[in-house]
Amino acid sequence: MSAIAELKPPDLEPRFARLRAQVDRALDRLLPPAGERPARLHQAMRYSVFNGGKRLRPILTMMACEAVGGTAAAAMPAACAIELIHTYSLIHDDLPSMDNDDYRRGKPSCHRRFDEATAILAGDALQAAAFGVLAEEVSDADRSAALGRELGSAAGSRGMVGGQALDLGATSKSNSSELERIHLMKTAAMFRAAARMGAVCAGAPPPSVQRLGRYGQSLGLAFQIVDDILDVCGTARDLGKTPGKDSAQDKATYPARFGLEKSRRRAELLIRQVVKEAMSLGARGKPLSDLAEFIIRRTR
Amino acid sequence: MSAIAELKPPDLEPRFARLRAQVDRALDRLLPPAGERPARLHQAMRYSVFNGGKRLRPILTMMACEAVGGTAAAAMPAACAIELIHTYSLIHDDLPSMDNDDYRRGKPSCHRRFDEATAILAGDALQAAAFGVLAEEVSDADRSAALGRELGSAAGSRGMVGGQALDLGATSKSNSSELERIHLMKTAAMFRAAARMGAVCAGAPPPSVQRLGRYGQSLGLAFQIVDDILDVCGTARDLGKTPGKDSAQDKATYPARFGLEKSRRRAELLIRQVVKEAMSLGARGKPLSDLAEFIIRRTR
Numbered sequence: 075m076s077a078i079a080e081l082k083p084p085d086l087e088p089r090f091a092r093l094r095a096q097v098d099r100a101l102d103r104l105l106p107p108a109g110e111r112p113a114r115l116h117q118a119m120r121y122s123v124f125n126g127g128k129r130l131r132p133i134l135t136m137m138a139c140e141a142v143g144g145t146a147a148a149a150m151p152a153a154c155a156i157e158l159i160h161t162y163s164l165i166h167d168d169l170p171s172m173d174n175d176d177y178r179r180g181k182p183s184c185h186r187r188f189d190e191a192t193a194i195l196a197g198d199a200l201q202a203a204a205f206g207v208l209a210e211e212v213s214d215a216d217r218s219a220a221l222g223r224e225l226g227s228a229a230g231s232r233g234m235v236g237g238q239a240l241d242l243g244a245t246s247k248s249n250s251s252e253l254e255r256i257h258l259m260k261t262a263a264m265f266r267a268a269a270r271m272g273a274v275c276a277g278a279p280p281p282s283v284q285r286l287g288r289y290g291q292s293l294g295l296a297f298q299i300v301d302d303i304l305d306v307c308g309t310a311r312d313l314g315k316t317p318g319k320d321s322a323q324d325k326a327t328y329p330a331r332f333g334l335e336k337s338r339r340r341a342e343l344l345i346r347q348v349v350k351e352a353m354s355l356g357a358r359g360k361p362l363s364d365l366a367e368f369i370i371r372r373t374r
Numbered sequence: 375m376s377a378i379a380e381l382k383p384p385d386l387e388p389r390f391a392r393l394r395a396q397v398d399r400a401l402d403r404l405l406p407p408a409g410e411r412p413a414r415l416h417q418a419m420r421y422s423v424f425n426g427g428k429r430l431r432p433i434l435t436m437m438a439c440e441a442v443g444g445t446a447a448a449a450m451p452a453a454c455a456i457e458l459i460h461t462y463s464l465i466h467d468d469l470p471s472m473d474n475d476d477y478r479r480g481k482p483s484c485h486r487r488f489d490e491a492t493a494i495l496a497g498d499a500l501q502a503a504a505f506g507v508l509a510e511e512v513s514d515a516d517r518s519a520a521l522g523r524e525l526g527s528a529a530g531s532r533g534m535v536g537g538q539a540l541d542l543g544a545t546s547k548s549n550s551s552e553l554e555r556i557h558l559m560k561t562a563a564m565f566r567a568a569a570r571m572g573a574v575c576a577g578a579p580p581p582s583v584q585r586l587g588r589y590g591q592s593l594g595l596a597f598q599i600v601d602d603i604l605d606v607c608g609t610a611r612d613l614g615k616t617p618g619k620d621s622a623q624d625k626a627t628y629p630a631r632f633g634l635e636k637s638r639r640r641a642e643l644l645i646r647q648v649v650k651e652a653m654s655l656g657a658r659g660k661p662l663s664d665l666a667e668f669i670i671r672r673t674r
Contacts, residue, residue: 106531115531115539166498171490190471194494195539198466198501199531205505206526215515222522226506231406231415231499239415239495 086368089361093136093146094129097157100150104207118188118196119203123161126179130369131264132157134293135272137365138286141358144276151211152221152271158204159229160264162197167238169193175319201229212275220274228267233259244326253326257298258291265294289351289362296344297369299337302327304372306334345370386668389661393436393446394429397457400450404507418488418496419503423461426479430669431564432457434593435572437665438586441658444576451511452521452571458504459529460564462497467538469493475619501529512575520574528567533559544626553626557598558591565594589651589662596644597669602627603637604672645670 101123108117132153139149146153168175168183169190176186185193205222212218227233237260244256269290273283305320306329320327328337345366352362401423408417432453439449446453468475468483469490476486485493505522512518527533537560544556569590573583605620606629620627628637645666652662 112531112536112539112543114543115536119531162498166494169491169494171494191469191542192539194466194469194471195531195535195542198462198497199535201498201501202526202530202535205522206530209519209522209526212519215519218522219509219512219515219518222505222509222518226502226509230502230506231412231419231495233502235495235499235502236412236415239412239492242491242495243412243414 086364090129090133090368093133096136096146096150097129097132097153098124100154101157104154104211105203114188114192115195115199118184118192119200121187122165122178122184122196123158123200125181127157127161128372129157130297130365131160131268134265134268134290134365135275137361138269138272138290139276140272141352141355141362142273142276142278142282142286143358144272144278149272149275151207152275153268154211155204155207155221155225156264156268156271158200158207159225159234162200162204163234163238165193165197165200172238172242173319173323204229217274217277221271224267224271224274228263233263233267234261237261237263241326245324246326246330248326248331250331253328253331254295256326257295261298261301262291262294265297266291269293285351285354289348292344292348292351293366293369296341296348296366299328299341299344300370300372302329303334303337303341305329341370386664390429390433390668393433396436396446396450397429397432397453398424400454401457404454404511405503414488414492415495415499418484418492419500421487422465422478422484422496423458423500425481427457427461428672429457430597430665431460431568434565434568434590434662434665435575437661438569438572438590439576440572441652441655441662442573442576442578442582442586443658444572444578449572449575451507452575453568454511455504455507455521455525456564456568456571458500458507459525459534462500462504463534463538465493465497465500472538472542473619473623504529517574517577521571524567524571524574528563533563533567534561537561537563541626545624546626546630548626548631550631553628553631554595556626557595561598561601562591562594565597566591569593585651585654589648592644592648592651593666593669596641596648596666599628599637599641599644600670600672602629603634603641605629606634641670 105120105123106116108120110116135153135156136146136149140146164178165184167173168178169185175183177183184196205225208218208221208225212221229235237256240256241260244252266287269286270283273286302320320330328340348366349363352359352366355362405420405423406416408420410416435453435456436446436449440446464478465484467473468478469485475483477483484496505525508518508521508525512521529535537556540556541560544552566587569586570583573586602620620630628640648666649663652659652666
């Protein structure tokens, strides 16, 4: 990628690795064992959940919670729910009738490793598990219901799934407001929900929830642009998937529409907004600002 | 079907029609309009939700609520959630990589009317909407969370989706305990949840919730056996789908495993248990007993 990729701050990865390990343990605890019947289904669910994901969204949830006075532990059910939704969406997006991707994070995608029917069902079950964990593991009923509302609207036809549907009909010729709408729904809605849900888990007042929602939404937009840039510039080894796939499929992406340089500038601009939003939270916003820097500098 | 089909009690249909109309209005209100973008996705969701379904499960939820002192209106969000999950499961079950059904209720199945990607996404969005309505429309947070727990466990890999996964691997040679396990997970788990959720909406104490859960579970088993019998004996006009499909696909069904007569006796026996469970609720249990009679006598 560009020169900024070389400047990766050295002190973020240990902290992310710690949070990632916590999320992984929690996900392992809440998913049925791979040996439990139907074993093939449970294996497929675990295969996709534990496939080397970066856990950016659940890390965002936990950090958002901490930024407004809560603990990472209090945000864990919400963090897991967000990651389960994200995982199911990747499984379904990879299906032959959708993006038809044979690889995901360097390994066969779920329907290639198992079969199409199992992949559809694994995705379906992971979505149920996501909402289930909010209902099962959040002891405060008011918070549980508030989290369900956030996730329901972000994951549904007015959020992530709606964005994926728009994306199916879009091409590199789609205009910029259409492109922004797709990114807002497909990616930013879940980043926004991840951040807001973290704030809800801290019991934060509505203005804080809204502020973190704005932070998350801009972060999600920036993330998607960087993702599209990486698809053009990244290597298969770094990405774990076939680079150049978006342009081969004439997908609606920032680089396809505006070129690389303009896309990089747009991402940088968004990240500056995001960092400003984070810093307005004072010293506790620093990790959220670091997370934004991490996302703009990532190479995979 | 058999002679009992002729004896359909005359006074149930008006009541069911009334409840069905109430559910339809509520579903219409809560789903995004067909004109809202992404229009194709919202059209597909509405196409499948308003496809002439019998609404048995939401009717069960409302009647269960009334049987323990609540109102049909109080049960409406739960009733809608149950029907949305049911609809999404039919869309995904019909997909080419699953049961590969071209027709559903006499009309092209969702992926035939639209396309496979849209059908997958419509199902995904309907599942999110199901959990969303529990979080959005149930004002009592404790009940909202309890309903989320019920739905999460009934719809997931230990319930409906798990049953569908087992069903994929089963054949007419599967033994009877495997057959029962599939029916319990694939169908009875959602009937059980439908009844329990109705009781939860009435604020019923745990023993009543459990009793209605037993009623719903047995009713679901009986329903599935009758469904399999109808697949053998029904006409395409009555069923709205191709009869004989299960046996052509060597599916694990009661008739395939035990023959028609034994299957009918098993269904009758289950319904007698169900009616007994309903009558133990006193006069208020009568509609639930009627619902059981309706299910054993149905011809489509």
